[in-house]
Amino acid sequence: MSVDPNAVNSSSGPGLLSRVPVLHWLRTQLFSSPLNTLLTLLTLWLLLATVPAIIDWVFLKSTITATSAQECRKVTGACWAVIVEKHRLILFGVYPYEEQWRPLLATLLLLGVIILSGIRRFWNLSLLVFWLIALTGAAVLMWGGVFGLTHVENSRWGGLPLTLMLSTFGIAFAFPLGIALALGRRSNMPAIKTICIVYIELIRGVPLISLLFMSAVMLPLFLPEGLTIDKLLRAQVAIILFAAAYMAETIRGGLQAIPKGQFEGADSLGLTYWQQTRLIVLPQALKIVIPPLVGLFIALFKDTSLVVIIGIFDLTQAAKAALVDQSWRGFSIEIYVFISAIYFVFCYSMSKYSQSLEKRLATEHQR
Amino acid sequence: MMNLKNTVAAPAPKKNFSWNNPATRAIVYQVLAVALVGGVGWYMVHNTLHNLSVRNITTGFDFLTREAGFAIGEGLITFTPADTYQRAITVGVLNTLRVALCGILFATILGTIIGIARLSKNWLVRTVASVYVEVMRNIPLLLQLFFWYVIIIETMPGPRKAFHPLAGVFISNRGIQIPSVHGEGLTWLLVGLLLAVLLSLTLRVWARRRQDQTGKIFALGRSTLVLLLVTPALAWWLSGTQMSLDVPELKGFNFAGGLTLSPEFAALLFGLVIYTSAFIAEVVRSGIQSVDRGQWEAAGALGIKNSLVLRLVVLPQALRVIIPPMTSQYLNITKNSSLAVAIGYPDLVSVINTTLNQTGQAIEGILMIMAAYLTVSLSISFFMNWYNKRIALVER
Numbered sequence: 001m002s003v004d005p006n007a008v009n010s011s012s013g014p015g016l017l018s019r020v021p022v023l024h025w026l027r028t029q030l031f032s033s034p035l036n037t038l039l040t041l042l043t044l045w046l047l048l049a050t051v052p053a054i055i056d057w058v059f060l061k062s063t064i065t066a067t068s069a070q071e072c073r074k075v076t077g078a079c080w081a082v083i084v085e086k087h088r089l090i091l092f093g094v095y096p097y098e099e100q101w102r103p104l105l106a107t108l109l110l111l112g113v114i115i116l117s118g119i120r121r122f123w124n125l126s127l128l129v130f131w132l133i134a135l136t137g138a139a140v141l142m143w144g145g146v147f148g149l150t151h152v153e154n155s156r157w158g159g160l161p162l163t164l165m166l167s168t169f170g171i172a173f174a175f176p177l178g179i180a181l182a183l184g185r186r187s188n189m190p191a192i193k194t195i196c197i198v199y200i201e202l203i204r205g206v207p208l209i210s211l212l213f214m215s216a217v218m219l220p221l222f223l224p225e226g227l228t229i230d231k232l233l234r235a236q237v238a239i240i241l242f243a244a245a246y247m248a249e250t251i252r253g254g255l256q257a258i259p260k261g262q263f264e265g266a267d268s269l270g271l272t273y274w275q276q277t278r279l280i281v282l283p284q285a286l287k288i289v290i291p292p293l294v295g296l297f298i299a300l301f302k303d304t305s306l307v308v309i310i311g312i313f314d315l316t317q318a319a320k321a322a323l324v325d326q327s328w329r330g331f332s333i334e335i336y337v338f339i340s341a342i343y344f345v346f347c348y349s350m351s352k353y354s355q356s357l358e359k360r361l362a363t364e365h366q367r
Numbered sequence: 368m369m370n371l372k373n374t375v376a377a378p379a380p381k382k383n384f385s386w387n388n389p390a391t392r393a394i395v396y397q398v399l400a401v402a403l404v405g406g407v408g409w410y411m412v413h414n415t416l417h418n419l420s421v422r423n424i425t426t427g428f429d430f431l432t433r434e435a436g437f438a439i440g441e442g443l444i445t446f447t448p449a450d451t452y453q454r455a456i457t458v459g460v461l462n463t464l465r466v467a468l469c470g471i472l473f474a475t476i477l478g479t480i481i482g483i484a485r486l487s488k489n490w491l492v493r494t495v496a497s498v499y500v501e502v503m504r505n506i507p508l509l510l511q512l513f514f515w516y517v518i519i520i521e522t523m524p525g526p527r528k529a530f531h532p533l534a535g536v537f538i539s540n541r542g543i544q545i546p547s548v549h550g551e552g553l554t555w556l557l558v559g560l561l562l563a564v565l566l567s568l569t570l571r572v573w574a575r576r577r578q579d580q581t582g583k584i585f586a587l588g589r590s591t592l593v594l595l596l597v598t599p600a601l602a603w604w605l606s607g608t609q610m611s612l613d614v615p616e617l618k619g620f621n622f623a624g625g626l627t628l629s630p631e632f633a634a635l636l637f638g639l640v641i642y643t644s645a646f647i648a649e650v651v652r653s654g655i656q657s658v659d660r661g662q663w664e665a666a667g668a669l670g671i672k673n674s675l676v677l678r679l680v681v682l683p684q685a686l687r688v689i690i691p692p693m694t695s696q697y698l699n700i701t702k703n704s705s706l707a708v709a710i711g712y713p714d715l716v717s718v719i720n721t722t723l724n725q726t727g728q729a730i731e732g733i734l735m736i737m738a739a740y741l742t743v744s745l746s747i748s749f750f751m752n753w754y755n756k757r758i759a760l761v762e763r
Contacts, residue, residue, distance in 0.1 A: 025490075028491035029488070029489060029491075030489060030490060030491055031490075032488060036488065036489050039489050039491075040489055040491050041485070043489075043491045043492050043495055044491070045531055046495075047495070060499070077682070109405045117539040131680065150491035189393050189396060189397045190397070191397035191398075191400060191401050192397055192400050195400060195401075195404055201731070201745075202737075202741070204740060204744075205737075205740060205744035205745060206702070206704075206736070206737045206740045206744075207703070207705040207716070207740055209705045209706065209708065209716055209735050210705070210716065210733060210736045210740065212461050213716075213720070213733055213736070214733050216721070217729040217733070218729055218730060218733055220418075221414070221415045221418045221419065221729070221730070222411040222415055223414060224414050224417075225414070225417060225418060239664060298505075302505075302506075302507035302508070305507040305510060306509060306706070307710050308509065308709065309706075309708060316507070316509060316513070317509055319513075320513075330521065332513075332517045332521065333514070333517055333518065333521075335508060335520070336513055336514045336517065337514075339510060340506045340510055340511075340514070342507045343505065343506050343507055343510065344502065344506055347504075347505035347506075348501060348505045351501075351505065
């Protein structure tokens with residue numbers, strides 16, 4: 001078995017191999033045993049078979065300066081010119097061209113508040129204020145109609161800002177709902193407990209797509225005649241309801257990790273249930289669940305791509321729209337790679353942040 | 368302390384219905400909550416019924432027996448447009464189960480290999496595995512599905528110039544063709560395989576009992592392997608070796624014979640397996656790492672052979688950590704298979720989507736989707752909870 005998580009480098013004699021650092025490293029890391037040598041060679045073969053071809057396609061044989069699709073078809077590598085040509089459509093959808101500074105600003109606002117939430121100095125009530133400002137600001141910028149901004153129908157919103165809005169609004173509204181559900185699930189009152197369990201398990205048991213379909217075709221039937229909510233808002237509601245169930249389970253994990261003594265201590269001080277929850281339980285529980293909450297946000301960020309299926313113009317749908325143009329047909333892989341890269345940068349940096357946070361928070365528990 | 372009980376008799380709690388009594392408040396809160404949920408529910412049902420009557424939509428499941436009138440690209444049972452909606456939905460369910468089960472199988476294998484590779488002593492293997500995990504789990508599954516689908520449809524050559532990596536395997540823009548086996552021998556082969564599984568389970572019980580009594584360890588792995596290989600082969604030979612290999616070949620513009628994996632199925636399976644295996648790799652890695660280094664050393668100190676340490680000491684403890692998150696990954700594959708609708712693989716969701724577009728029976732359709740996934744989700748989690756309880760650490 002080549003598995004040994006705590007492997008100690010085998011000590012070696014004072015030969016050339018152990019005196020030259022590089023050779024020593026090579027020997028212990030890559031050629032320490034026949035099996036390891038075989039694995040190294042196999043991996044090298046795999047890399048040689050794929051990496052040069054990918055580098056060729058992405059860099060060496062690609063073109064970014066081509067001015068037309070005809071020019072692009074002559075090169076064997078990637079045609080990045082299609083991204084140059086279509087980047088506004090991919091990033092901002094069909095938002096009016098002259099007004100596209102507004103979705104850009106909204107994107108920056110949302111990104112700003114996400115980054116701010118990652119800085120521990122702001123982990124207090126001021127964060128709530130920042131979120132309120134950012135969410136309202138983004139909504140005002142996108143919608144317009146006030147402060148001299150022209151009104152833009154939300155059927156014309158699209159691209160990156162929409163993806164960001166769906167996920168940030170989703171997480172922001174799911175948060176209080178999730179806390180309520182988690183507290184309800186741990187409640188002593190059987191009726192409230194049952195309602196919460198049924199809700200959480202029901203939502204977690206079905207795919208997000210079915211909820212989105214529900215928002216698209218069933219929600220209009222639930223509302224009184226004459227009252228209609230537009231498609232985007234309905235999808236946003238579905239995403240919030242979906243995220244809340246997962247959020248509740250994450251927060252419940254944090255609540256369970258709090259020692260019984262904390263509850264008893266709070267009781268003995270004569271705190272009421274709400275004082276106990278607000279002052280003793282939640283601050284500790286939420287701190288524990290911050291890393292999994294970041295994970296939840298990453299998952300939600302990726303999951304918002306599903307709104308494509310009900311025809312909402314998010315980042316992924318924008319890619320499909322860019323592919324509709326007849327003259328630039330056949331470069332879908334380039335566009336998918338570009339969008340994948342955007343998603344990757346967001347998700348990877350958030351997951352790295354969550355890992356480092358986990359490490360920092362973990363050390364504080366040690367005494 | 369003994370007589371304390373007698374002297375201070377706890378006063379029976381007075382029945383008072385004031386707001387200060389937590390029990391009273393609990394009842395009031397619960398009544399309010401139930402009334403709220405019930406009221407909202409009633410209001411929505413009321414609106415729905417009104418809206419349906421205004422739009423002249425009939426409710427009920429009568430439409431299931433009507434003629435579907437649309438074709439389905441692929442399925443495990445035959446389907447023609449003249450068949451009923453009921454049969455169409457059955458085809459959809461079977462398609463979902465097919466892709467979910469294949470996905471679970473391959474994702475587990477690939478994920479376990481990559482998870483172990485991430486812990487390898489070999490720097491190169493470790494790094495490649497890490498890059499794979501980080502890239503694959505940070506790109507949305509839907510995008511990966513589109514990507515694989517486009518790769519198969521647009522960049523693969525036509526059937527005449529199909530890739531031919533192995534004998535009998537063709538990869539083209541019509542999907543992937545692999546050889547299939549059929550004939551009477553196949554049934555016997557399967558019977559033999561079933562027999563072998565039953566035999567090895569019996570052997571396992573016997574070996575465990577003998578080990579409990581005498582302490583002798585039986586080479587279970589090797590004998591099971593032999594059984595699994597020999598019994599089906601024997602059954603096949605006894606049945607008169609009636610089995611033929613159906614190798615796909617190019618006839619005209621398309622392939623004939625063999626088994627065809629359509630581009631949609633192949634893209635969906637590829638996407639699901641690659642995406643989920645990255646998550647499974649992390650589950651496996653953290654499971655193995657959760658076993659303390661002392662366990663390896665202690666097992667070594669007891670003189671247990673290296674090959675047995677993993678099986679007898681480390682794996683049983685790692686599995687305990689691995690199984691709950693693994694279950695949720697299996698559930699995720701099943702639920703994520705619903706993304707099939709985006710690339711046109713006829714799974715449950717896309718068949719019902721077509722159905723409700725044709726009939727307008729939106730509520731029934733969506734309820735059926737939800738009921739189907741809930742059934743699968745709840746049964747997998749019940750099974751896994753049972754299994755988890757069985758192998759859980761029994762403490763005091």
